Amino acid sequence: MLSNKIIYPLLLSLISMILPTCFFSGNDRKNDPSAQTPPPVERLYASTWSQDFYAMMKYVHLYDEIHPFLYNLEGGRSNTGRILSVWKKDEIDERIRWLRLMSPRTLIIPTIFRWENDFEKVSDVIGLNGNTKVRDLHIQNILKEIDTYGYDGIDIDYEGMTCEKKEVFQEFLILLRDELHKKGKILSVAIHPKTVAEKPSVYPCKGLKSPIQVDFYEAYRGQLTHDYEFLGKVADKVKIMAYELHPRKQGFPGPGPQAPDWWIDKILEYAVARIPNEKLYMAIPTYGYDWALHCQAETKSVYYSRAKWIRERMAPRKEEPTDVLEIFKTQPKAADWTYLRPYLYRHQGHVYSDPSLWYRMGGCDRVAFYMNRSAFEKKMKILDKYKIRGFSFWQLIEDNDPEIHKYLEEKLGPEFSEVH
The missing domain is CATH 3.20.20.80 (Glycosidases)
Structure with missing residues (x-):
């Protein structure tokens, strides 16, 4: 029922x-x-x-x-x-x-x-x-x-x-x-x-x-x-x-x-x-998904509530539109991002309308893309x-x-x- x-x-x-x-x-x-x-x-x-x-x-x-x-x-x-x-x-x-x-x-x-x-x-x-x-x-x-x-x-x-x-x-x-x-x-x-x-x-x-x-x-x-x-x-x-x-x-x-x-x-x-x-x-x-950038950690699905939680609790760098190459150039210690750095070429020439949140949690840098x-x-x-x-x-x-x-x-x- x-x-x-x-x-x-x-x-x-x-x-x-x-x-x-x-x-x-x-x-x-x-x-x-x-x-x-x-x-x-x-x-x-x-x-x-x-x-x-x-x-x-x-x-x-x-x-x-x-x-x-x-x-x-x-x-x-x-x-x-x-x-x-x-x-x-x-x-x-x-x-x-x-x-x-x-x-x-x-x-x-x-x-x-x-x-x-x-x-x-x-x-x-x-x-x-x-x-x-x-x-x-x-x-x-x-x-x-x-x-x-x-x-x-x-x-x-x-x-x-x-x-x-x-x-x-x-x-x-x-x-x-x-x-x-x-x-x-x-x-x-x-x-x-x-x-x-x-x-x-x-x-x-x-x-x-x-x-x-x-x-x-x-x-x-x-x-x-x-x-x-x-x-x-x-x-x-x-x-x-x-x-x-x-x-x-x-x-x-x-x-x-x-x-x-x-x-x-x-x-x-x-x-x-x-x-x-x-x-x-x-x-x-x-x-969207929320990935760890340089550590072994779970990738999480991102819907409205998680994006809201990250914005309100984690003091993220908020990007909309998202230029991944520009973020990599300007973010401290981005060279450590072993789960992004090898694939930067895939973002060449693209600036995304999709919003993203770049933040740190539990000693791990993370990025969350969402809709x-x-x-x-x-x-x-x-x-x-x-x-x-x-x-x-x-x-x-x-x-x-x-x-x-x-x-x-x-x-x-x-x-x-x-x-x-």
Whole structure:
């Protein structure tokens, strides 16, 4: 059951709502064309992934679609075809109804996630090694879940797949798309970022019928499997995950912003030539990381509360915009920053709109990059320039900068500024 923390703040809003129009069954949503095709408007469409149900309840009215980050694959190196939810069945039913109640116009398209590692693979579910029985079972389980809870579609987020899975992944998506469209449902696919390669090449991959044409710089396993032109034809919505340019780990490529403006621009330059603008979304991070610069210490995620704590408690050097090379030149003892110094070349020619905090804690110099309204606005202007369909968040949580939500209310217009 929902806690009082969620129910009480919402009661006043709920009194004014017409309940029968909000509790859609799966068939109601399927037969309502407006539920699947938003009316044409001159603005970016708002989308988000989220694991935070309270944040979803609070802000769902701002979004045209929302991806509850609910599902993963059953099985490790091999898959059964079944999907597992982080919510219990009765929780799914109740929470989806609450989200419908809070914002009937918002499409609910949950995500199935799997990041490949040594112990967890995307294999049988996409028909690898001719295992079409498990693949077909996987598709049927997805359709059953959609029918059970009245979802508007499904979001496939299969990341880091090795290159030999490219062709069977594509076959899986075609089959899934066809079955979804029979029901009037949406196929959304989350994909790895790519930028234009200076010199195209060919990548032979064992297990494929033909080598991969590599016209992108990031020739990694995930990027090799996600073919932009194919996905632009097959998927209804394509969402580029533009973050983790500077990951949590210490070492290469060192500290920096998650999605600097120049990188977003280069990703879109590549993407719009291959994916129809009306299908294309750019996913922007709402977080950053806090790295140690010269000692072995934990790297921490930075959302609004941690950035605020550092500003108020640690007397940091505050930089916005951030010129990493200038900071390195002017900060005392910067030569000791062994986790930044080897990678200074990566910041050559870049001044970031992303804010940063440089401080000392427990005898260790640290830097925290984070996202605020100003940096977010600048990234949104790049999306506007390319006239793509919309943006996505990774991720919507209560600890995002509240000014970002205010900005969304202002940008989307007064009709989205309150629960309705």
